[in-house]
Amino acid sequence: MRSVKVYEEAWPLHSPFVISRGSRSEACVVVVEIEEDGVKGVGECTPYPRYGESLASVMAQIMALVPELQKGLTRLALPQHLAAGAARNAIDCALWNLEAAQQHRSLPSLLDITLPASVVTAQTVVIGEPEQMAASAKALFASGATLLKVKLDDRLISERMVAIRAAVPDATLIVDANESWHSEGLAARCQLLADLGVAMLEQPLPANDDAALENFIHPLPVCADESCHTRESLVGLKGRYEMVNIKLDKTGGLTEALALAKEAQAQGFLLMLGCMLCTSRAISAALPLVQQVSFADLDGPTWLAVDVSPALHFTTGTLHL
Numbered sequence: 001m002r003s004v005k006v007y008e009e010a011w012p013l014h015s016p017f018v019i020s021r022g023s024r025s026e027a028c029v030v031v032v033e034i035e036e037d038g039v040k041g042v043g044e045c046t047p048y049p050r051y052g053e054s055l056a057s058v059m060a061q062i063m064a065l066v067p068e069l070q071k072g073l074t075r076l077a078l079p080q081h082l083a084a085g086a087a088r089n090a091i092d093c094a095l096w097n098l099e100a101a102q103q104h105r106s107l108p109s110l111l112d113i114t115l116p117a118s119v120v121t122a123q124t125v126v127i128g129e130p131e132q133m134a135a136s137a138k139a140l141f142a143s144g145a146t147l148l149k150v151k152l153d154d155r156l157i158s159e160r161m162v163a164i165r166a167a168v169p170d171a172t173l174i175v176d177a178n179e180s181w182h183s184e185g186l187a188a189r190c191q192l193l194a195d196l197g198v199a200m201l202e203q204p205l206p207a208n209d210d211a212a213l214e215n216f217i218h219p220l221p222v223c224a225d226e227s228c229h230t231r232e233s234l235v236g237l238k239g240r241y242e243m244v245n246i247k248l249d250k251t252g253g254l255t256e257a258l259a260l261a262k263e264a265q266a267q268g269f270l271l272m273l274g275c276m277l278c279t280s281r282a283i284s285a286a287l288p289l290v291q292q293v294s295f296a297d298l299d300g301p302t303w304l305a306v307d308v309s310p311a312l313h314f315t316t317g318t319l320h321l
Contacts, residue, residue: 030055032094053087058085089251119318153177174297177203179226200243213240228260246271
């Protein structure tokens with residue numbers, strides 16, 4: 001019989017993480033430990049209010065499944081018990097981690113995947129006044145970050161972006177509006193970003209307003225984040241997006257994330273790999289996907305004042321494997 005532990009953790013951030021939905025000062029995660037014959041597997045998720053999740057709701061979903069997990073519930077049977085989302089992610093990743101540990105292998109090795117020595121990860125420039133954001137971008141680039149992810153809301157778009165581009169003329173910029181823009185003026189904003197050499201725009205419109213993206217030719221790739229959770233999302237994205245952002249907390253774990261990556265590529269979408277504010281545990285679970293993606297945005301643990309131990313090794317803009 002397996003033993004199962006489920007608990008919450010709060011990890012303070014070293015500085016506020018500010019996006020269009022608000023500001024955060026800590027990463028609140030739920031951890032699942034599944035132990036079998038002295039071998040332990042661990043998974044982590046970050047409940048996200050945007051998707052109707054809270055620490056309490058995710059804990060309740062997982063606790064309801066503990067009896068089934070103790071009896072041996074498998075990864076492949078898990079989706080019949082739990083919808084995609086953070087709760088399923090923590091369990092799915094714990095089961096993957098357990099399987100790898102039982103075979104004395106790493107997770108990538110279990111999947112016959114060879115990881116690169118290092119991965120370029122986006123470093124996030126959070127929302128602030130134009131001069132603040134430009135200074136932040138300049139400092140990150142000077143510290144080694146070549147790929148910067150700029151968070152925007154619905155104000156000062158041109159002022160912020162012109163200031164940032166002037167500060168870091170050689171950086172690769174991607175922009176994430178987190179659903180804060182409107183269809184009016186969207187084509188002009190996309191053209192502005194393209195003119196500034198921005199490489200990609202992520203989720204400019206609310207997920208239910210995607211249809212507006214069909215009405216103009218995109219001068220830069222547009223990536224679906226809040227609009228893409230699992231393979232079932234793909235049918236609504238064709239002709240609207242060129243890329244999808246895969247996050248394990250949306251897919252409900254690595255199992256569906258791998259399937260989504262395969263299906264999305266078959267349908268002609270480029271891939272991005274993202275994360276929530278999280279510890280190195282959550283990033284480790286997503287690593288089997290890094291070879292397939294155009295952009296990796298895995299800087300969640302770099303916002304923590306202290307990371308979990310053992311931690312992955314990050315320098316500014318790079319994850320060293």
